Amino acid sequence: MPLVHVEHLQKRFRVAERGGGPLGALRRVISREGRGVREVAAVEDISFAIGRGEMVAYVGPNGAGKSTTIKMLTGILVPSGGSVVVDGLIPWRQRTMLAARIGVVFGQRTQLWWDLPLIESLRLLRHIYKVPEGRYREKLARLTDLLDLGPFLDRPVRQLSLGQRMRGDLAASLLHDPKILYLDEPTIGLDVVAKERIRTFLLDLNRREGVTVLLTTHDMADISRLCERMLIIDHGKLLYDGGVGAIAERYGGERRLVVDLAEDVAAPAVPGARLERREGTRLWLSFRREEIGAPALIAALTARYAIRDLTLEEPDIEAVVRRIYEEGLP
Amino acid sequence: MRVYLEAARMSYRCYRTYGAATLAGLATNGFFGLLRSSVFIAFYEGRPIAEGYTLDDALTYVWLTQGMIMPLFLWGWLEIADTIRSGSIASDLAKPLDYFGFWLGRDLGRAAYHILYRWLPTILIGLIFFGIGLPGSALAWLAFALSFLLAIVLSFCLRFMINVVGFWTTDVRGIMGMVLLFVNFLTGFLVPLEFFPPALRAIVTELPFAAMISIPNKIFLEQAQGRDLLLLLGRQLFWVVVFVGAAWLLLRSATRKLVVQGG
Ligand SMILES: Nc1ncnc2c1ncn2[C@@H]1O[C@H](COP(=O)(O)OP(=O)(O)OP(=O)(O)O)[C@@H](O)[C@H]1O
Numbered sequence: 199m200p201l202v203h204v205e206h207l208q209k210r211f212r213v214a215e216r217g218g219g220p221l222g223a224l225r226r227v228i229s230r231e232g233r234g235v236r237e238v239a240a241v242e243d244i245s246f247a248i249g250r251g252e253m254v255a256y257v258g259p260n261g262a263g264k265s266t267t268i269k270m271l272t273g274i275l276v277p278s279g280g281s282v283v284v285d286g287l288i289p290w291r292q293r294t295m296l297a298a299r300i301g302v303v304f305g306q307r308t309q310l311w312w313d314l315p316l317i318e319s320l321r322l323l324r325h326i327y328k329v330p331e332g333r334y335r336e337k338l339a340r341l342t343d344l345l346d347l348g349p350f351l352d353r354p355v356r357q358l359s360l361g362q363r364m365r366g367d368l369a370a371s372l373l374h375d376p377k378i379l380y381l382d383e384p385t386i387g388l389d390v391v392a393k394e395r396i397r398t399f400l401l402d403l404n405r406r407e408g409v410t411v412l413l414t415t416h417d418m419a420d421i422s423r424l425c426e427r428m429l430i431i432d433h434g435k436l437l438y439d440g441g442v443g444a445i446a447e448r449y450g451g452e453r454r455l456v457v458d459l460a461e462d463v464a465a466p467a468v469p470g471a472r473l474e475r476r477e478g479t480r481l482w483l484s485f486r487r488e489e490i491g492a493p494a495l496i497a498a499l500t501a502r503y504a505i506r507d508l509t510l511e512e513p514d515i516e517a518v519v520r521r522i523y524e525e526g527l528p
Numbered sequence: 529m530r531v532y533l534e535a536a537r538m539s540y541r542c543y544r545t546y547g548a549a550t551l552a553g554l555a556t557n558g559f560f561g562l563l564r565s566s567v568f569i570a571f572y573e574g575r576p577i578a579e580g581y582t583l584d585d586a587l588t589y590v591w592l593t594q595g596m597i598m599p600l601f602l603w604g605w606l607e608i609a610d611t612i613r614s615g616s617i618a619s620d621l622a623k624p625l626d627y628f629g630f631w632l633g634r635d636l637g638r639a640a641y642h643i644l645y646r647w648l649p650t651i652l653i654g655l656i657f658f659g660i661g662l663p664g665s666a667l668a669w670l671a672f673a674l675s676f677l678l679a680i681v682l683s684f685c686l687r688f689m690i691n692v693v694g695f696w697t698t699d700v701r702g703i704m705g706m707v708l709l710f711v712n713f714l715t716g717f718l719v720p721l722e723f724f725p726p727a728l729r730a731i732v733t734e735l736p737f738a739a740m741i742s743i744p745n746k747i748f749l750e751q752a753q754g755r756d757l758l759l760l761l762g763r764q765l766f767w768v769v770v771f772v773g774a775a776w777l778l779l780r781s782a783t784r785k786l787v788v789q790g791g
């Protein structure tokens with residue numbers, strides 16, 4: 199039995215056309231209908247399963263339905279259709295019971311108390327999750343160490359930098375040893391160093407403690423560094439579910455050879471490769487693994503032209519994902 | 529239980545970080561207290577008693593109600609609605625918590641702060657400058673404390689319900705405004721309910737709003753003893769039970785159709 203099991207999940211929002219002032223608002227509350235209700239499908243049809251100990255990236259362009267899915271997985275949104283089961287529970291029906299087994303970080307906002315020192319929020323969480331004192335101390339010491347919280351545990355949260363706050367939020371979501379951690383854009387707005395620190399932490403958490411992680415991000419480096427598997431969605435539908443490495447090879451898996459010719463050539467052409475760009479004597483040739491291997495291509499090139507230099511570029515996920523967003527799956 | 533106490537303690541500490549706001553608020557309270565006092569002083573010119581209130585009673589009433597403004601916080605409170613609007617409510621709901629109890633705890637912590645730093649100083653101002661009367665026995669103080677607590681819980685339930693309407697509409701501010709229009713009058717904040725025309729008064733004293741200010745005020749003034757006193761407290765308790773029940777039901781139907789805003 200997978201830890202997370204989602205089948206034909208759907209969420210439609212009913213958006214009331216605004217207007218009518220407070221009286222209109224009151225009427226909408228009472229009648230639930232009001233005038234001009236429009237439906238927005240945030241999640242249309244998504245199915246997937248996540249096993250224990252997996253670390254899965256959940257990717258898609260803005261408005262694809264990622265956050266909406268995560269909210270349904272935590273039980274704070276009721277699905278309009280389909281089914282969700284997380285660790286044997288139905289999230290929206292057994293929200294409070296499930297809450298003790300999951301951790302959530304919404305990167306764009308904080309669950310920490312803004313005006314109080316970070317440590318106070320963590321202490322409250324110990325009581326919320328009923329973590330025994332000894333266990334709490336141990337866990338706090340460990341998280342403080344791994345996330346380097348020491349320097350700012352006693353500072354009010356509103357004084358923390360975004361990176362510090364995010365580390366605080368991560369600690370807050372882990373005090374109770376959740377089985378699953380949902381991370382909705384945990385690296386948003388962070389600089390390279392802060393991102394890397396969080397990635398290292400998450401890798402360690404997943405590898406050593408076996409915490410299952412589902413994370414959304416717009417940073418492809420997060421994915422290639424952290425996840426073996428990714429789900430790509432758009433317009434509320436699943437486009438891809440598979441390996442992170444495999445996607446580059448399967449779709450738009452175009453490699454690229456950058457060639458510096460010794461002299462100018464009028465119309466350079468090599469069978470099996472496509473001339474993508476040229477600037478003077480520099481050529482960008484893209485080619486597919488299935489059609490021609492790199493050595494064969496290089497051999498063909500050197501047979502025809504005098505070559506000064508060569509660089510081989512492997513396809514990057516970013517480009518593949520961008521293409522999928524723009525054109526859908528080939 | 530411990531969680532709710534901790535929530536109360538933290539909420540208290542949050543408010544304590546805004547000392548300057550407290551001082552400014554106190555000055556405003558004092559100013560309006562002065563204004564309301566002078567209206568009553570003018571009104572009692574050549575009139576020893578009105579509707580059972582002597583001038584001294586009226587002044588006590590003024591400073592008591594000025595002091596109760598912040599502990600009751602009836603004049604606009606959108607903390608929960610704001611978390612619904614911004615979507616940060618998601619974190620609260622993703623926790624094994626009784627949401628109502630959690631916010632009640634937080635609100636009682638807040639009220640404790642406002643009792644200490646707003647109610648108490650306001651009463652002291654009234655005592656020093658207007659010689660207002662205080663309850664004369666420990667028992668009277670106890671009755672008032674209980675009544676005050678019930679009033680705060682009741683006001684919390686009212687505010688909670690208005691905020692929870694935020695699950696259905698983003699225009700909670702408007703609804704809050706409408707309710708406040710009534711609250712000023714119906715609680716007996718602007719004028720004691722005893723001063724209302726008899727027909728109106730008969731209705732208004734039956735409403736739950738009376739249990740928020742009018743009743744604690746009567747008890748502070750020791751206008752009711754023995755059985756009457758118990759009846760007043762019983763009436764407050766009754767409304768607390770009704771309001772807690774209503775708030776619960778409303779919250780349940782709200783969470784059943786949860787919509788959390790924002791990505
Ligand atoms: N409470 C809501 N009411 C109405 N529409 C909503 C609501 N929440 C989300 N939506 C809509 O549902 C769609 C999916 O939103 P969602 O927040 O899940 O996207 P996302 O994939 O998380 O995007 P982003 O990468 O920008 O965070 C969007 O079109 C959004 O406008």
Ligand SMILES: [Mg+2]
Nearest residue numbers: 264265266791
């Ligand atoms: Mg989102």
